[in-house]
Amino acid sequence: MATSCTREKVLHGHPCFGGNRHKNGRMHLAVAPRCNIKCGYCDRRHDCANESRPGVTSRLLTPPEALERVRGVMASSYGPLIKVIGIAGPGDPLANEESFETFRLVQREFPDLLFCLSTNGLALPERVEDLSIVNLHSLTVTINAVDPEVGARIYREVRYRGCVLRGAEGAEILIRNQFEGVRLAAQLGMVVKVNTVLIPGINEEQIPLIAQKVSDAGAFVMNVMPIIPQADLAHVPRPTPEHLEQVRSANEATIAQFRGCQQCRADAVGLIGGCAG
Numbered sequence: 001m002a003t004s005c006t007r008e009k010v011l012h013g014h015p016c017f018g019g020n021r022h023k024n025g026r027m028h029l030a031v032a033p034r035c036n037i038k039c040g041y042c043d044r045r046h047d048c049a050n051e052s053r054p055g056v057t058s059r060l061l062t063p064p065e066a067l068e069r070v071r072g073v074m075a076s077s078y079g080p081l082i083k084v085i086g087i088a089g090p091g092d093p094l095a096n097e098e099s100f101e102t103f104r105l106v107q108r109e110f111p112d113l114l115f116c117l118s119t120n121g122l123a124l125p126e127r128v129e130d131l132s133i134v135n136l137h138s139l140t141v142t143i144n145a146v147d148p149e150v151g152a153r154i155y156r157e158v159r160y161r162g163c164v165l166r167g168a169e170g171a172e173i174l175i176r177n178q179f180e181g182v183r184l185a186a187q188l189g190m191v192v193k194v195n196t197v198l199i200p201g202i203n204e205e206q207i208p209l210i211a212q213k214v215s216d217a218g219a220f221v222m223n224v225m226p227i228i229p230q231a232d233l234a235h236v237p238r239p240t241p242e243h244l245e246q247v248r249s250a251n252e253a254t255i256a257q258f259r260g261c262q263q264c265r266a267d268a269v270g271l272i273g274g275c276a277g
Contacts, residue, residue: 025081026116027073028088029066029106030059030267031098035091036122037174038156040232041197059267060090063101070106085110088118088140094127103134114138118195122160122174124181132188139185140223141178142195146209148172153202156232179213186218193258194219198239198247199227208251215255223258224248 061069073082085106093099094117103115116138117131124141131139145151151171158170165173186192194214196207211222224247226239239247248257 024083025078026084026086027070027082028086028267029061029069029102030090031061031063031066031102032087032089032093032096033060033091034095035089035120036095036159037092037120037170039120040154040156041199041227041230041236043230063098063105066102067105067109070110074110082113084114084116084138086116086118092120092122093117094119094123100130100134103136107135116140118142119181120174121178121181122158123177125177125184128181128184128188131185131190136190138191138193140193140195141182141185141219142197143175143178143182143210143214144197144199145171145175145203145206146213147206148175150203150206151175154197154199154233179217182214182219183217186220192219193221193223194255195223195225197227198224198244199233200237200239200243202233202236204247207247208254211251211254219255221256221258222251224251 070085073079085103087093087099087102099117106113107115114137115135117136118140119142121141121143144154148168148171151174152166152168155171155174156166158165158174160170160173164170182192182194192214194210196203196210198204198207207224214222224244226244227233227236229236229238248259251257
């Protein structure tokens with residue numbers, strides 16, 4: 001079960017879980033290129049140094065290269081800012097063994113840092129024990145639907161146990177594993193945040209259902225973030241800040257809402273909204 005020490009460390013040190021984002025920085029290591037699902041709003045083909053969106057990286061790293069990168073940043077003037085080492089892609093970290101090797105390498109030299117991972121949750125029930133073994137402190141799971149029919153409008157395909165599944169069949173397996181994974185991770189002591197992409201006209205009515213289910217499963221906080229219209233969902237309007245705040249406020253009585261998300265790159269370094277190189 002979660003210890004109060006772990007939770008306090010995350011809440012005070014992790015800028016994406018309520019820690020002071022003006023003082024505490026994070027470092028994302030882009031070691032996970034492969035993904036096991038295809039989201040309709042995902043586009044990883046383009047990279048611009050001036051843009052910030054999930055799935056984007058200027059360069060993939062091997063685990064040894066990631067360790068060298070951490071060493072360099074921690075030895076620089078930016079080192080005191082960095083409190084968190086995270087793996088958030090550019091694919092799904094749980095679909096890449098490099099994620100686990102990277103955590104093992106970095107933790108040997110920097111055991112006092114917080115370690116976190118972001119996942120779509122498809123492989124979470126099967127890999128949650130492995131995350132516990134590498135001493136993961138915090139976990140973010142992206143959940144966009146409760147109803148498989150709605151999920152079928154968001155996810156193009158799901159690759160699970162050697163099969164490629166599409167439509168509601170694939171979405172049903174993904175959704176089942178997401179909620180089960182959140183429950184298991186919380187039981188093992190990880191502080192869990194749930195990301196939900198607000199997609200107007202598609203999943204708005206699902207968000208209260210997601211909020212209730214993840215709260216019941218033991219998640220600590222929810223981050224409702226606006227869709228970046230691209231790929232198959234390029235036609236969907238981006239929610240206005242007022243719309244986004246309305247949705248967050250409507251679900252705040254169910255689960256705490258995080259409002260500081262900048263939808264960071266897979267290789268982000270430094271303070272949220274800033275950069276340390």
